[in-house]
Amino acid sequence: MSTPRFDTLPAAFQHTAAIDPDAIALRTPGNARTLTWREYGDQVRAVAAGLAGLGVRRGDTVALMMTNRVDFYPLEVGAQHLGATSFSVYNTLPPEQLAYVLGNAEARVVICEPQFLPRLRASEIALEHIVCVDEAPADTLSVDQLIGYGTAEFDFEAAWRAVRPDDVATLIYTSGTTGNPKGVETTHANLLFQVYGLDGVLGFEFGDTITSFMPTAHIADRLTALYVQEVLGTQVTCVPDPAQIAAALVDLRPTVWGAVPRVWEKLKAAIEFKVSAEPDESRRKALEWALSVAADRSSHLLAGEPVPAALAVEWARADELVLRGLRAALGFDRLRWALSGAAPIPPQTLAFFAGLGLPISEIWGMSELSCVCSVSHPRDARLGTVGKLLPGMESRRSPDGELQVRGPLVMKGYRGLPEQTREAIDAEGWLHTGDIVEIDAEGFLKVVDRKKELLINAAGKNMSPANIENTVKASTPLIGAMAALGDGRAYNTALIVLDAETAEPYARRHGLPDAGAAALAVDPGVIRAISAGVAAGNERLARVEQIKRFRILPVFWEAGGDEITLTMKLKRRIIAEKYAADIADLYQHDLAAGVHEPRRD
Structure with a gap:
């Protein structure tokens, strides 16, 4: 009916x-x-x-x-x-x-x-x-x-x-x-x-x-x-x-659910910490085996490849013995579908949950479009894309790749701001989103980055800071926030902030007396872990995108604070001004105190 x-x-x-x-x-x-x-x-x-x-x-x-x-x-x-x-x-x-x-x-x-x-x-x-x-x-x-x-x-x-x-x-x-x-x-x-x-x-x-x-x-x-x-x-x-x-x-035990990327990332980190800290050796090995099978399956999903028959059989066994119980422990055993939106999410995070048997679709939208403008059901979704436009919406790309949309989702306007409204919505009704996108032959959208936030290095190469940040962040749960830098520079660097919720269990597991940001930012073990994470992220980036140097800041960034909005977006201009001295150190010829280069141990 x-x-x-x-x-x-x-x-x-x-x-x-x-x-x-x-x-x-x-x-x-x-x-x-x-x-x-x-x-x-x-x-x-x-x-x-x-x-x-x-x-x-x-x-x-x-x-x-x-x-x-x-x-x-x-x-x-x-x-x-x-x-x-x-x-x-x-x-x-x-x-x-x-x-x-x-x-x-x-x-x-x-x-x-x-x-x-x-x-x-x-x-x-x-x-x-x-x-x-x-x-x-x-x-x-x-x-x-x-x-x-x-x-x-x-x-x-x-x-x-x-x-x-x-x-x-x-x-x-x-x-x-x-x-x-x-x-x-x-x-x-x-x-x-x-x-x-x-x-x-x-x-x-x-x-x-x-x-x-x-x-x-x-x-x-x-x-x-x-x-x-x-x-x-x-x-x-x-x-x-x-x-x-x-x-x-x-x-x-929700039947449908949605969250911003940071929540999904925290759930992923919690699962990984729980498995690594499992005191019962046989149970820990079973969990590690199931997660490794899930990772193998998700790697095929991430690459857009069919899952080999033998791996599908092994995953079904892992699901029966371990993964089903893990989903129930999370409260996701009744979940039909879930969403992630409001900011880009690392495809590796989506692949991790897909490997666990949790169907998540990444969505795209904005407040000016009543929230969601593109989405696909998880059974139809493609990892790394934000689905297709909702039926009834029109889209076009400007010569520089900006997505423009028109249709019933477009806002009435900005309250009391007619000039800004005209800047956002042109005379033909097209909303200029400010997002640079790619659209494949079947209509799936891939968001590259915000038009005003693209990094253009000294050689004129355009890069997405959000893609760089998400790729590196997916390598370690210790990173709570990261600002990739490199506009007009010869190479990319990054300011890194530790995750406040991960810091305390990390300190406890490693016998550290102080879980504060200042203490952990200079801890050799933390530096090694972040360095390895940056190096792992670099392996999945083009050479020109890779992070050559980074600094771990001795603070936590809070939503609604100077550096991050309440919707978890970086305030890049404010970060550039507030941390100008740290950024200058990253581009000095000699390494300044607190500046590190990624390396594997």
């Missing part, structure tokens, strides 16, 4: 909530808290009435500043039912950035947790109302008080039926790698086309289970854990702390 099509999120939600009202729509790990579709729908109605009582009308803006929690959903969806533009702000934004985002959005109401109030008040932004969940300090409203503003005269049906497809459903603020973030205006029509397009390629089922653990301001979380749920009826488990995701996966 085909899925009914709707043209606004409230219309879709009202249909979905009526399919099985007693089914659980939202939960926390262990079912500590649950919300059925009936309860969800009742709360949406009450929140919409309360917001209307506060004076919120169609076209007004409501901001949310909350962790991943069940309470978020009725508040967000309730605002949608008024035709309001409801959006999330990153919880880590400093007061000055909060002031910019909320001012640009023209937010009338902010709904937040008390822990975020000090920064919200420090922003000095003028707001009509602040609503607090959990408790309501002075000068704020509680959720119960908000709901109390609802009146019997409020016509809920008329309110949500008045919402139009071209109304702005949400604002997604870009990473801000080159200045203030821009608010992408995304309409109901954009999001409905997105959800139905994904469903057509991947296939969702009512009751499919998934987690919400990425920031709700991130378009990937909003799409997979909010809009898909409203339209297709998935069950969402809210995980407030991303560090708890591994345990949450075991609790939930």
Whole structure:
């Protein structure tokens, strides 16, 4: 039976909530808290009435500043039912950035947790109302008080039926790698086309289970854990702390799932560490054997070659004896498909999980395209590509290789920035993505890099820093972040930052008393391991791309900090300025202190 099509999120939600009202729509790990579709729908109605009582009308803006929690959903969806533009702000934004985002959005109401109030008040932004969940300090409203503003005269049906497809459903603020973030205006029509397009390629089922653990301001979380749920009826488990995701996966055993590359890389590193640290020798040997078979299988998949019959038989045996249990231990034994997106992922990482029997597809998209623009089902995917454009989207390449796309996913514009909107979308409706791509004869896309981030060396050779970085990072879990350098230079170098989560278990295993970044950056064992990893990565790079020298920085880089955006993209201009002295050392004729050259031991 085909899925009914709707043209606004409230219309879709009202249909979905009526399919099985007693089914659980939202939960926390262990079912500590649950919300059925009936309860969800009742709360949406009450929140919409309360917001209307506060004076919120169609076209007004409501901001949310909350962790991943069940309470978020009725508040967000309730605002949608008024035709309001409801959006999330990153919880880590400093007061000055909060002031910019909320001012640009023209937010009338902010709904937040008390822990975020000090920064919200420090922003000095003028707001009509602040609503607090959990408790309501002075000068704020509680959720119960908000709901109390609802009146019997409020016509809920008329309110949500008045919402139009071209109304702005949400604002997604870009990473801000080159200045203030821009608010992408995304309409109901954009999001409905997105959800139905994904469903057509991947296939969702009512009751499919998934987690919400990425920031709700991130378009990937909003799409997979909010809009898909409203339209297709998935069950969402809210995980407030991303560090708890591994345990949450075991609790939930999701049927569909997605994550950014860094999460997949951390899961890969955790598996490899677990195997190497297994105290039972016979069990460790069994795990090592199974992983070696998986690696052999994935090498063929990565090369686009058929898996030899004998290897397929051996893999089936490894799957029966070991890999099936490993997937269950990860919580992935029910997984039909998974996604990776928001940044490039090393093909070796995808191949690693393919070898384990976990079907992951790399996707490509951007906030200006409502999230996902190209994807293929894992059974059709090609490692190293980001699939094909969703049906209904058009593409073309400019002479310099930039991908330009046109179709129903393209944003309405940047909030309050008409000039920047015209720069992004030309008069014919083509969005200039800024990504350099290759497209093969069958329509599979391969993203080379951002147009503005390509390295052009002293000899005029164009190189992708992201490809260099991902190739090297795939060689060792110790590397948390890496910035490849070489623009206008005779050779490439790199600034390397250790992975904060891997550092502590590494130090413990090697008997090191200090797991801090400064201590590990000068530890001989760490330097040897990084050097070997860079050397291994170099073997998979063209000679001109190889890293000749590197420096391990005595710091960890945190998402939302100076060097990395909240969506895990490098702020390359800021890195170049902040670490100018370190970069200069890398290009001195003699090796400066702390500068290393890759070598195998």
